[in-house]
Amino acid sequence: xxxxxxxxxxxxxxxxxxxxxxxxxxxxxxxxxxxxxxxxxxxxxxxxxxxxxxxxxxxxxxxxxxxxxxxxxxxxxxxxxxxxxxxxxxxxxxxxxxxxxxxxxxxxxxxxxxxxxxxxxxxxxxxxxxxxxxxxxxxxxxxxxxxxxxxxxxxxxxxxxxxxxxxxxxxxxxxxxxxxxxxxxxxxxxxxxxxxxxxxxxxxxxxxxxxxxxxxxxxxxxxxxxxxxxxxxxxxxxxxxxxxxxxxxxxxxxxxxxxxxxxxxxxxxxxxxxxxxxxxxxxxxxxxxxxxxx
Amino acid sequence: xxxxxxxxxxxxxxxxxxxxxxxxxxxxxxxxxxxxxxxxxxxxxxxxxxxxxxxxxxxxxxxxxxxxxxxxxxxxxxxxxxxxxxxxxxxxxxxxxxxxxxxxxxxxxxxxxxxxxxxxxxxxxxxxxxxxxxxxxxxxxxxxxxxxxxxxxxxxxxxxxxxxxxxxxxxxxxxxxxxxxxxxxxxxxxxxxxxxxxxxxxxxxxxxxxxxxxxxxxxxxxxxxxxxxxxxxxxxxxxxxxxxxxxxxxxxxxxxxxxxxxxxxxxxxxxxxxxxxxxxxxxxxxxxxxxxxxxxxxxxxxxxxx
Numbered sequence: 093x094x095x096x097x098x099x100x101x102x103x104x105x106x107x108x109x110x111x112x113x114x115x116x117x118x119x120x121x122x123x124x125x126x127x128x129x130x131x132x133x134x135x136x137x138x139x140x141x142x143x144x145x146x147x148x149x150x151x152x153x154x155x156x157x158x159x160x161x162x163x164x165x166x167x168x169x170x171x172x173x174x175x176x177x178x179x180x181x182x183x184x185x186x187x188x189x190x191x192x193x194x195x196x197x198x199x200x201x202x203x204x205x206x207x208x209x210x211x212x213x214x215x216x217x218x219x220x221x222x223x224x225x226x227x228x229x230x231x232x233x234x235x236x237x238x239x240x241x242x243x244x245x246x247x248x249x250x251x252x253x254x255x256x257x258x259x260x261x262x263x264x265x266x267x268x269x270x271x272x273x274x275x276x277x278x279x280x281x282x283x284x285x286x287x288x289x290x291x292x293x294x295x296x297x298x299x300x301x302x303x304x305x306x307x308x309x310x311x312x313x314x315x316x317x318x319x320x321x322x323x324x325x326x327x328x329x330x331x332x333x334x335x336x337x338x339x340x341x342x343x344x345x346x347x348x349x350x351x352x353x354x355x356x357x358x359x360x361x362x363x364x365x366x367x368x369x370x371x372x373x374x375x376x377x378x379x380x381x382x383x384x385x386x
Numbered sequence: 387x388x389x390x391x392x393x394x395x396x397x398x399x400x401x402x403x404x405x406x407x408x409x410x411x412x413x414x415x416x417x418x419x420x421x422x423x424x425x426x427x428x429x430x431x432x433x434x435x436x437x438x439x440x441x442x443x444x445x446x447x448x449x450x451x452x453x454x455x456x457x458x459x460x461x462x463x464x465x466x467x468x469x470x471x472x473x474x475x476x477x478x479x480x481x482x483x484x485x486x487x488x489x490x491x492x493x494x495x496x497x498x499x500x501x502x503x504x505x506x507x508x509x510x511x512x513x514x515x516x517x518x519x520x521x522x523x524x525x526x527x528x529x530x531x532x533x534x535x536x537x538x539x540x541x542x543x544x545x546x547x548x549x550x551x552x553x554x555x556x557x558x559x560x561x562x563x564x565x566x567x568x569x570x571x572x573x574x575x576x577x578x579x580x581x582x583x584x585x586x587x588x589x590x591x592x593x594x595x596x597x598x599x600x601x602x603x604x605x606x607x608x609x610x611x612x613x614x615x616x617x618x619x620x621x622x623x624x625x626x627x628x629x630x631x632x633x634x635x636x637x638x639x640x641x642x643x644x645x646x647x648x649x650x651x652x653x654x655x656x657x658x659x660x661x662x663x664x665x666x667x668x669x670x671x672x673x674x675x676x677x678x679x680x681x682x683x684x685x686x687x688x689x690x691x692x
Contacts, residue, residue: 113508113571116501116539120463120492129489144477144518208475213534216437216467217490218459 127223134231138197150196154189155239161186162243166250173254179247179271180347183240183278187335190278191307193239194232194286199299201228202290211383225380229287229373236279241272274346281338281365282307284372291379307334327355331364341365388451390416390542390574391436395445398431398598406431408598409445414576415605418568420585420592421578428598429578430470433544436576437467450541463491466535470546470578473531476520480506480530483519484537491538498537505537506530509563525556532560536567543567543575549584554673561588583674618645618658619671630661649674 133142139155140148162182169175177185205211214224248268252261286303293299310333317329330336330352344358354361391414398407406428423429434440436449438458447454454461475483481502488498506515509529514522519530528548535543548564549557565588568575579585586592586606594601620627628645631638634657639646647654655672662669 113567114504115572116493116497118497119494120538121494122492125494126490126492129486129495133486133489142478142482147477204475209469209471209473210475212439212469213467213473213487214490215439216462216465216469217487217538218463218492219490220459 123218123220123223126217126219127227130219130224130227131231131234134201134228135234137200138231138235147200151193151235154193154196155242158186158189158239158243159246162247166247169247169251169254175251178347179244179267180274180342182244182247182271183275184339184342186240187278187339190236190240190282191304191335193236194282195300195303197235198232198283198286198290198303199293199296201232202287203293203296203299206291206294206383207296221380222377225287225291225376226373229283229376232283232287233279236283237276240275240278244268244271244275270346274342277341277346277365278338280369281334284369284376285334288372288376288379291376291383311335323355327353327357328360330354330361334368337361337365337368388416389448390414390419390450391576392448393445394447396432396435396442396447397444398428398435398440399443406598407435407442407595410595410598410600411445412593412600412603414591414593414603416574417590418565418575418577418588420582420589421576421595422580422582422585422592423578423595423601424580426597427580427595429595430546431598432595433467433546433576433578436544437462437465463538464541466538466540466543466573468531468535468543468545468548470550472527474519474527477518479517480511480515480519480522480526480533484515484530484534487534488537493538501537501539502533505533508536509533510559524551525553525559528552528556528560529563532563536573540573543573544578545575546578547580548577549579549581557584561585564588616647616649616654616658616672616674617641618647618662618669619643620662621668621670623665623667626665627661627667630665631658634661 136142137147139151165175165177165182183190205214215221245268248264251264255261255264285306289303289306290299293302313332314329314336317332318326320326320329330340336352339352340354340358340361343352343354344361391412393410393412396407396410397405399405410428410432421429421432431440435442435447436454438454438461441455449461450464452461452464478486481499484502484506485498488502489495493501503515506512506529509532511526511529511533514526519527522530528551532545532548535545545564549560552560561584564575564577567573568588568590577585577589582592582594589606591603591605593603618627624640624643624645628638628640631645631647636647636654636657647658649655658672659669
């Protein structure tokens, strides 16, 4: 900056293109910082921060609706003292919105870079291909988690003022923590599937459609399996769709008395979800190993 | 002096059909190096191997005394790459984008921002750097692409067809910029181009490849004197003009409808333009003669360049 500000005699003032080039010998940060920067960049992009107004519309529309649902629940609880919806039921009620959110954000994070051809610039830098994929996935998981955890926290704060006694607040807090865990499961499973789909589709709109399709088109399969005469078949039906898969985990681990009727297959739901996430992540890494060498 | 790039029998085949590089052995010293070859000659493959993004099928490569297949990370932190194709997200401003790319090379946040605007200024983007890249002209986009390759102060720049899509003035500007980077900034540059006439103006050394094979590699001073020649074409009165220019003691040569005059500084342009204007002739074309790679190839057999 100093070279810019000093007036150099013999040169017309205001002409600034002739300042000398400065070599950089300052610090070059390592892998952790680079991945961290990419993660934060992705997280900001998920909510349209640093993007044009157009990029903010969809994510904030969904944030608005989720926030409104939470506000109504808080208001009802404050008025009647009755919790119409438990914390753990909150993400289940909003499943469709989570799907939409992933369908909006995942293409923004993955397809956009594919479409603009920016990937070779990333991979011509010290950034590793796997780190790129994982940073983007982590950004989507975090964004989805925040989408639900934020309103959930407000609901807990609202409830904490409504209930009587420290013991009741403490029990509310326990329920709230369990629900956060459930929200995290939602975020991880949904994001892994959405990210994988988005990473193979270059056009954002198509990717968004494909993601919604991946989640919604599998639900009829669940419906068909559920009405089969075999009890085992109906108990396992939920495995066929990511939405009911997560719901099954909820019935098993996060809610007392689930409504999906998964029987004793709870651990299987957990294992399948874990496997699904694992496969998605592996495919995602493989995808970026391939795309980088093109 | 450290060797900038050295390859030993470098070979790359895709699948088992397409041979992109074949037994390429070449060594270049720091400076501005032109890598010339027709489209499909293997230039982009060569760059990707140097970056460690592609593994060679056979042979070895060394960049800045590192092996890119082993120390890819180390190579990539010291190299800047400007690809040939579009690679800019349209909905970010140049300042934001270049800052982000600087951070991806490991620069701390504030430094990244400072160096991004400084670098954009060096490539000639001022206030427009806050506008979205989507609205830029091709020339401005090329400059942003160059800026992102330069922002982390690499020791070597790999530029893949940097003048692609530019008009003549834009080409000259880009070449002048690359020349400055190589000389004033002290950064070595490898420029890929299919136009020999373009890169030979700014390069210290040339490497010509064809169909993945080395055609010729030499310091430019070694090559037979490549005189810059202006070619003039007028729709009529070619003879008159030739006579007039000869009278001005310019060594004019005729080549079909073209008049070829060796360039001796800017004065040559003025003399020719004045002559054309005075004779009131319709000037059709006036440009620096470009050599094609084929001519260089021909020169290796004929022993005389052009």
